Amino acid sequence: EVQLAESGGGLVPPGGSLRLSCAASGFTFNNHDINWVRQAPGKGLEWVSYISGTGASIYYADSVKGRFTVSRDNTKSSLYLQMNSLRAEDTAVYYCARDRIIGERAFDIWGQGTMVTVSS
Amino acid sequence: DIQMTQSPSSLSASVGDRVTITCQASQDISNFLNWYQQKPGRAPSLLIYSASNLETGVPSRFSGSGSGTDFTFTISSLQPEDIATYYCQQYDNFPLTFGGGTKVEIK
Numbered sequence: 001e002v003q004l005a006e007s008g009g010g011l012v013p014p015g016g017s018l019r020l021s022c023a024a025s026g027f028t029f030n031n032h033d034i035n036w037v038r039q040a041p042g043k044g045l046e047w048v049s050y051i052s053g054t055g056a057s058i059y060y061a062d063s064v065k066g067r068f069t070v071s072r073d074n075t076k077s078s079l080y081l082q083m084n085s086l087r088a089e090d091t092a093v094y095y096c097a098r099d100r101i102i103g104e105r106a107f108d109i110w111g112q113g114t115m116v117t118v119s120s
Numbered sequence: 121d122i123q124m125t126q127s128p129s130s131l132s133a134s135v136g137d138r139v140t141i142t143c144q145a146s147q148d149i150s151n152f153l154n155w156y157q158q159k160p161g162r163a164p165s166l167l168i169y170s171a172s173n174l175e176t177g178v179p180s181r182f183s184g185s186g187s188g189t190d191f192t193f194t195i196s197s198l199q200p201e202d203i204a205t206y207y208c209q210q211y212d213n214f215p216l217t218f219g220g221g222t223k224v225e226i227k
Contacts, residue, residue, distance in 0.1 A: 035216070037164075044207065044218060044219075044220050044221045045156075045158075045164065045207055045209075045218040045221070046218065047209075047215060047216040047217065047218065050214065050216070059214040059215070060215075061215050062121075062215065095163055095164075097164075100166070100169060104169065104170065104211070105152075105154075105211035105216060106154045106166055106169035106170070106175075106211070107154070107156070107164070107166055107209075108166045108169075108175065110163035110164060110165070111163065112163060113163055
């Protein structure tokens with residue numbers, strides 16, 4: 001079965017750091033670009049970051065640029081999001097989501113999400 | 121950044137009704153527009169890609185149309201299981217952006 005599964009969420013104080021992971025299974029991981037998308041409680045969807053299949057191309061939302069770093073390990077079929085200098089407004093469910101095919105940024109597979117709460 | 125304006129923000133309709141949601145881009149995005157459904161407590165799921173293509177396994181009562189700046193998403197006959205929030209998303213340029221969502225309820 002094609003799946004993505006996030007982990008690593010939790011409660012962190014403002015200014016703290018957290019590393020999220022996304023484990024892929026059931027498909028050839030390096031053939032797909034992957035994104036992070038977040039959803040604050042009761043709010044809509046916000047795209048956070050993109051990384052290409054090789055890892056050579058990376059983009060961030062302005063709201064996280066300079067604080068978050070996306071990476072991937074294709075040997076482990078895993079994606080990561082290092083989040084530093086966390087703020088209260090980063091509180092959200094974080095999803096990893098696969099691009100349907102290269103160049104077509106339609107997210108056809110999503111993980112179940114992991115909750116990040118930034119609070120003292 | 122490309123702004124996506126989705127309307128209405130919520131609607132209430134009866135089972136069997138035709139439901140239409142619109143999404144307007146702040147600039148021409150060709151057909152680089154997707155639609156998602158999100159049920160409460162669940163991750164979103166892809167319904168329509170590239171403005172008008174039905175994702176595999178999605179019921180045919182869902183459809184999408186449009187190009188340029190104006191797009192429409194339609195449920196031809198609303199079913200109880202369609203209660204959800206629907207989002208459009210553009211992928212013409214980074215940053216990728218979503219519409220604000222449309223919450224669909226049963227009257």
